[in-house]
Amino acid sequence: MSEITAGSPAPDFTLPRDGGGTVSLAELKGKQVVLYFYPRDDTPGCTKEAIAFTGLGAEFEAAGAVVIGVSKDTVAKHDKFIAKHELGVILASDAEGTTCEDYGVWVEKNMYGKTSMGIERATFLIGPDGTVQQVWRKVKVPGHAEAVLEAVKG
Numbered sequence: 001m002s003e004i005t006a007g008s009p010a011p012d013f014t015l016p017r018d019g020g021g022t023v024s025l026a027e028l029k030g031k032q033v034v035l036y037f038y039p040r041d042d043t044p045g046c047t048k049e050a051i052a053f054t055g056l057g058a059e060f061e062a063a064g065a066v067v068i069g070v071s072k073d074t075v076a077k078h079d080k081f082i083a084k085h086e087l088g089v090i091l092a093s094d095a096e097g098t099t100c101e102d103y104g105v106w107v108e109k110n111m112y113g114k115t116s117m118g119i120e121r122a123t124f125l126i127g128p129d130g131t132v133q134q135v136w137r138k139v140k141v142p143g144h145a146e147a148v149l150e151a152v153k154g
Contacts, residue, residue, distance in 0.1 A: 003104050006134055010035075010126040011102035015070065015092035018078040023068060023092050025130065032065040032133075033126040034148055037105040039119045041073045041081035041091075045141050049121070050081070052145035054088040064128075065152045070094050071119060125151050 004010070010033075014024035025033065036053070038046040053060070053067050060067050068090045073081070078091035092099075100106040100119055109118045121139040124132055125148065134151050136144065 004124065004132055004135060006132055008132045010124065010130050010132050011099070013099040013102065015094055015099060016075050017093070018075060018082050018091045020075070023090055025126065028066055029130060030128050032063070032128060032152055034060065034065055034067045034123065034152065035070065035103075035126060036067070036123040037070050037100060037103065037119050038121055040071060041077045042084065045121070046071070047085060049139075049141045049144065050087050050089060050091075051085060052141065054086070056145050056149050057088045059149055060152060063149070063152045066090065068092055070099060072097055072100065123148055
């Protein structure tokens with residue numbers, strides 16, 4: 001798969017989501033979509049990121065954007081994560097990893113000298129027409145949700 005960059009068509013997806021049901025890019029056509037990938041529910045960085053997006057939820061909504069977090073965690077784990085931290089973003093489960101691969105975020109990671117496969121923290125801003133407008137890779141959590149909101153408003 002070629003790397004997804006601004007101007008690329010966003011790969012479509014339909015994934016199970018928190019609370020039951022599914023979320024798909026096709027059903028969100030006409031809205032801006034903030035699609036953020038994160039490694040795992042209830043870990044420090046992932047929790048801070050989800051809380052930051054939740055805190056700005058009303059502003060994203062006012063700007064016409066839907067925020068969706070994606071990890072390989074199960075829907076049941078997502079539901080617990082949302083309840084524990086009172087999150088207000090959609091969390092989608094990519095247990096098979098297909099969407100992670102389609103977006104190029106399933107990568108080899110190196111931690112403490114050990115390599116393993118995992119999700120690279122990345123965010124994709126998808127326009128109402130389904131085209132990727134902006135990409136953030138190797139995201140650092142502090143200030144990230146605010147930067148994405150500025151891009152949505154821009």
